[in-house]
Amino acid sequence: MDGKKIGRGDLALLVSKEGKEFLVQVDERLFGTHLGNVDLGNLLGQSWGCITTTHRGKELYVLKPSLHDLTRHIKRRTQIIFPKDLGFILMKLEVGPGKRVIECGTGSGSLTLALAWMAGPTGRVISYEKEEAFSLLARENLERVGLADRVEFKLKDAREGFDERDVDALFLDVRNPWDYLEQAYQALAGGHTLGILVPTTNQVSRTLEGLAQNGFVHAEVCEILMRRYKANPERLRPEDRMVAHTGFLIFARKGTLKEVEDGTLPE
Numbered sequence: 164m165d166g167k168k169i170g171r172g173d174l175a176l177l178v179s180k181e182g183k184e185f186l187v188q189v190d191e192r193l194f195g196t197h198l199g200n201v202d203l204g205n206l207l208g209q210s211w212g213c214i215t216t217t218h219r220g221k222e223l224y225v226l227k228p229s230l231h232d233l234t235r236h237i238k239r240r241t242q243i244i245f246p247k248d249l250g251f252i253l254m255k256l257e258v259g260p261g262k263r264v265i266e267c268g269t270g271s272g273s274l275t276l277a278l279a280w281m282a283g284p285t286g287r288v289i290s291y292e293k294e295e296a297f298s299l300l301a302r303e304n305l306e307r308v309g310l311a312d313r314v315e316f317k318l319k320d321a322r323e324g325f326d327e328r329d330v331d332a333l334f335l336d337v338r339n340p341w342d343y344l345e346q347a348y349q350a351l352a353g354g355h356t357l358g359i360l361v362p363t364t365n366q367v368s369r370t371l372e373g374l375a376q377n378g379f380v381h382a383e384v385c386e387i388l389m390r391r392y393k394a395n396p397e398r399l400r401p402e403d404r405m406v407a408h409t410g411f412l413i414f415a416r417k418g419t420l421k422e423v424e425d426g427t428l429p430e
């Protein structure tokens with residue numbers, strides 16, 4: 164298949180006119196929904212964007228899932244990083260084909276998925292998690308979308324340090340990132356970016372102090388707000404509800420102060 168037609172094993176997003184979504188893997192089987200059954204075998208060889216009809220006569224658009232769709236459909240058992248934050252994180256960390264990136268902790272694998280997607284088949288994501296159940300869940304989520312082979316899932320506490328050196332970028336999504344800045348400094352390549360997400364301002368302050376003490380420079384803090392609109396051309400207006408807060412994003416570069424590398428930086 165050239166990617167323009169629907170093939171066996173492809174993930175497809177079925178979307179009703181009311182916006183109800185179903186993420187399915189296409190093969191010869193019936194898929195049951197509250198709108199009726201869909202014969203997925205009928206989709207094989209059709210063009211993305213086609214319409215299929217359930218046995219109850221309900222029409223569903225058949226769309227190729229984007230990275231945004233996939234992250235919204237992962238199974239979650241932890242707080243996850245949302246698409247509005249993921250996009251900016253990927254830019255700030257300069258994640259692209261062939262890059263080697265560490266993240267900690269893995270959680271449900273929302274960031275893992277985005278990193279693996281952007282790093283491509285030649286890149287590598289090394290994902291640290293201390294709880295086995297979350298590491299397994301994230302692996303399952305990545306396997307479901309066919310990206311698990313780009314990720315090394317490590318069951319290890321960041322306290323013990325990261326095994327890699329000179330990585331292109333590193334992201335910490337843990338409650339107490341200030342405790343792992345020394346470990347992050349050791350693993351990251353000089354001048355490259357460390358990213359951190361924390362939900363409260365007191366965590367931001369503590370992290371900023373830690374960054375300065377551990378040889379990181381050019382620290383930035385931001386928060387991303389996104390307001391969605393009802394896409395009705397005659398009554399265009401914002402949605403009634405919005406997610407007012409997810410987390411604060413902190414980015415800093417690894418400086419290469421000799422005193423930090425020697426461990427002789429004064430307190």
Ligand SMILES: C[S@@+](CC[C@H](N)C(=O)[O-])C[C@H]1O[C@@H](n2cnc3c(N)ncnc32)[C@H](O)[C@@H]1O
Binds near residue numbers: 241267270275319
């Ligand atoms: C908020 S979740 C991460 C969510 C993830 N970024 C996502 O997008 O799905 C935080 C995770 O960090 C893990 N964690 C906390 N402290 C850790 C540590 N010291 N070393 C490794 N993992 C840790 C927790 O077990 C938890 O799964």
